[in-house]
Amino acid sequence: MSSVLEAIEVSRRFDVSRPALQRLLSGERRRILTAVDAVSFDIPRATTLSLVGESGCGKSTIARLAVGLYAPSEGEIRFEGYPLSSARAQPGLRRKMNMIFQDPYASLNPRWRVRDIVAEPIRAFRILSGQKAIADRVGGLLSQVGLSPADGEKFPHEFSGGQRQRISIARALSSEPEFLVCDEPTSALDVSVQAQILNLMRDLQQRLGLTYLFISHNLAVVRHMSDRLGVMYLGRIVEQGRGEDIFRNPQHPYTRLLLDAIPDVAMVGRTRAPVSGEVPSPIAPPSGCTFHPRCPLANERCRVEKPSHTRSADVMVACHAVQEGRA
Amino acid sequence: MALLEVDRLVVEFPGRRGTLRALDEISFSIEPGEVLGVVGESGAGKSLTGAAIIGLLEPPGRVASGQIRLEGTRIDRFTDAQMRPIRGRRIGAIFQDPLTTLDPLVSVGKQLVETMQTHLKLSDRDARARAVGWLEQVGIPAAAERVGAYPHQFSGGMRQRVVIALALCAEPKLVIADEPTTALDVSIQAQIIALLRRLTTDHGTSVMLVTHDMGVIAETADRVAVMYAGRIAEIGPVRDVVLHPSHPYTEGLMGSIPQLEHRVERLRQIDGAMPRLTAIPPGCAFNPRCGRVLERCRVDRPDLLARGTTLAACWNMVPMDDVT
């Protein structure tokens, strides 16, 4: 099984310093935000890798890195075996990747008709020529996502959130991609609509053999969608492996914390044990293992030494406690 | 006697193309010390219900008919001046986004002192001491030093704690919490819910918890009201509604939530979307999406009917032989 997308030790930093003059006068140093810190993963064809974590963990930055909207500060991303930047330079490869966004109200240009929105990638890549051929294709795509071809004449504001997300999916499919990055595609939707979209995405994956990089903060959604799973905390993937394995036997203390913190309808009447502490600022992350201030298992080594990834069963974990068998 | 009774409440928004009924004859009550969850999709009217109770509907919205009774007194016809001693003192409110609900230019201590002194006879000294006490109660570390701090000096989760302190500091009997955890990360959510639960139990405060998150309701509420298109579809003890839903909408809603415990190939889905207020179908508002639709569902609007401990607005509740 070949991998579609591969990330090798990818980091991405942002300079969030104040203007140079003020920094000089008050004698403070540059402030660098490390959004993604030496992250590696690969996504085999026709599978879904999900990244999950709280806000500020870097999952959306990875989504943008994966489609080339950001360039990595360090490390390399390969798409279909080519370095991403050279793959992006070839239209024939570039059209094989596309993206679905979080906010169905912002992801469609409000001034464009739906048919033009969906047709834009077709025109940009010159996949089809002739008004008739394009119109037929757009109609087909709209039917494929559960809308009517006649909906192409309307503007985005005439649709509900779920329908807009379907339009967004139709647009993503119109470049005939093999790889889709889905950045929180359902977190702005109500649950009943979320179920529709998740089902649609799985149907499409099976029918078209799509490969997904699926970003979400919702563990239950991630569990439903993914083959493989990466749990992120402050720019690092702290645990990565098959979804089944991680959910059955979470090893990293942060993964356990997340699982405990999720309210679940099945938990009716039970109260969860709340975890203390908050996510620290990624500009000044804690030393050593960045999770140590909130970790029940932290010891002196965790405060000093950054844990490396080790394989434990089929799962990669970055935790001293797990490695030492203290977990 | 129930602390709060809402009886056939109708809220309307007069507009150019006729009047929109945003809340259509909803009835429920909240007992002292009880947590009532109100759940529904966006646009179902759950936040509006809270705004109507506390008398802060955005114009041109107005209570068109029905009653709201607080400890037996009708408050739905009260003027703004009459409502003022009730807001904060008898009904507190918690809003969704802690980043925007605190005045950025006034220190949190001053906001607390101001709220308490508006409603309780307190000297400056006592009010200040109590402000520190409240910050301690909601779990702000080093409360005595931070009482003079400004909102931007707190993180999102800490600010929501301050908001909770502000809502409770004049010791109301009822708190309306409108999506109090939606803007927060999951691990912070759990802390805030636990805090709210603990404080309201300690002070014997009732809570109306408005949220779209069924999980939050399941672990927090005593009873739950499920809203759909401005109406209450089902209301009952949380365990019964969650585990044995009576209304087809509730049933669909529960099925569509992905579960952590077990993975399914496909989620149950309710096709279509909730109707806009301008196009609510006759009869039961859910009938076009319902898998168990009957002939009369398209014509008559069902009232809340009892089934065991829950009430559900569904004609399927009526045993067949009762149908004439």
Next chain:
Amino acid sequence: MNAVSRFLDSDFVYQFWRNPVAVISAAIVLVVVVGAVFAPILAPHNPFDLVSLDLMDSLKPPAFTAEGDPHFLLGTDDQGRDVLSGIMYGTRISLLVAVLAIGFSLVVGIGVGLLAGYAGGAVDAFLMRVVDVQLTFPSILIALLVDGVVRAALPRSMQEQLEIYVIVFAIGISRWPQFARTIRGSTMVERQRDYVMAAKVIGLSSGRIMLTHILPNVMGPVLVIATLNLGLAILDEATLSFLGVGLPPTQPSLGTLIRIGNNFLFSGEWWITIFPGVTLAAMVLSINLLGDWLRDALNPRLR
């Protein structure tokens, strides 16, 4: 439903008809604009036709006063020119200058704003610094100085015939920063939106994204500001002409007419200056009221 009937049925049109202030303002603007544009056809006299002027007709009071002449509805000036016709031709010039000037600053402002907002970084910092500095100077001062400098730089022989372009340039250059800042602000918002991301993902060029995606979405607010600025540009032109550095008496705008009439104010011939003044005020007031209404009507939060 086709586009026209859909527009007529829209909330926008509905709100317009429900607001008497907006309707009256629109009516005034319409009357003034029609009178100005069709002045050569509609005006009772041609104030530039020297043959038809008769000094015997000079300084006649308006027709509705005791000594008025029914031929001259609003009286005549010291040259015997019909004040009403003068106003119609003057409004024509005032409007022409204002529209051209605002058009000019819109083009500059939109270009700079889009570039700054989309490019960000150093380009943005530099352009916005320029905008900030210019915004600290009142626009009338900029217009005055630009007008003075350009005129000093032009050969004397060309000054008269280029005057109207000089003043368009001077007013236009004094007003672009506002547009640039507004466009830049909304461009920065739109740039972050996912539909722009979607266009970037499929590899569209920045120019194409700016023109086909961002521009249509940032035009709304700037057009409202342009309406309000149209009124201000009319005032700018009038003020420059009043200060004597605007349009010459051979091409009299409303401002020129007021300045000329001002000399007769103390001798009792009030109509020469008051009527152009009232026209100016009514037109600008109506444009401002209309612009205000437009802003509120298009801002859904205020409803």
Next chain:
Amino acid sequence: MFSFILSRILQAIPVLLAVGFISFAMFAFVGDPVTIMLGQDYTEAQRAALVSQLGLDQPFFVQYAKFVVEAVQGNFGISYRLARPVGALIAERLPATVELALTAAVLALAIGLPLGVYTGIRRNSALSRLIMVFSLLGVSLPTFLIGILLILVFAVQLGVLPSFGRGDVVQLGHWSTGFLTASGRRALVLPAITLGLFQMTLIMRLVRSEMLEVLRSDYIKFARARGLTPRAINFGHALGNTLVPVITIVGLQLGGLIAFSIVTETVFQWPGMGLLLVQSIGVADIPVMSAYLLLIAVVFVGINLCVDLLYFAVDPRLRANR
């Protein structure tokens, strides 16, 4: 905070240099000062002497550097029109303009601010609507027309106030003031109203729209939900938040009064800098124009600094971050 102010001052220097460059470029490229100063008849020797005296034979940037050095010392060259040093001319006229602008600023603030707050809080009352209509009139009427109308009514018809000039002035060192004599104060009334009216309506409308914006915010809603009195909400919470964005614009508007006085001074023949500028522009007296431009730039840099300091007083978010 000190570093913040220092950085603001340092940032202002390039701005001043840029404006200085424009002023200088006006000097260098517009018109030929030699022809203007010598008139029609001159010999080549006279011309060459003047050219070297003015330094016009030196490289461009050397000239610019000299210009900057001179300008810092208040030396702006000789007026073509009046053949006197521009620095002295401006110093003579400065007090008249400053006193006029100051009076107008006090007027605009003292009336505009409360009216803005009132119309913001009582947005639907009849009085508010009336005030709003009048305010639009204030924005729509050109300043010179207001001046003319005021003269017509108070000077010509009623004859109670003078229509031009400054009245009697008292010399205090280098400063001539009209505040100290009755005729000086009387002469100030109409020009100050004319100048202040536009800014007043602008400030009022700005305060009102900001106030409305703030009153819609979540924290005001939350304050109402806590049962605070309207007084506490309007003045304890809404007003402060209204002032934050208003400060910048009001600061700049009031600074603009100095420049706006051009029109007022022309209408009332007020012997200030604005009148001087208008007279200079008419005959392309470039040194006066460029000196005026620089002076206005300095005024604005000063005002910007004051605005930044005011922010510190009002907004705790700044105090903590710097």
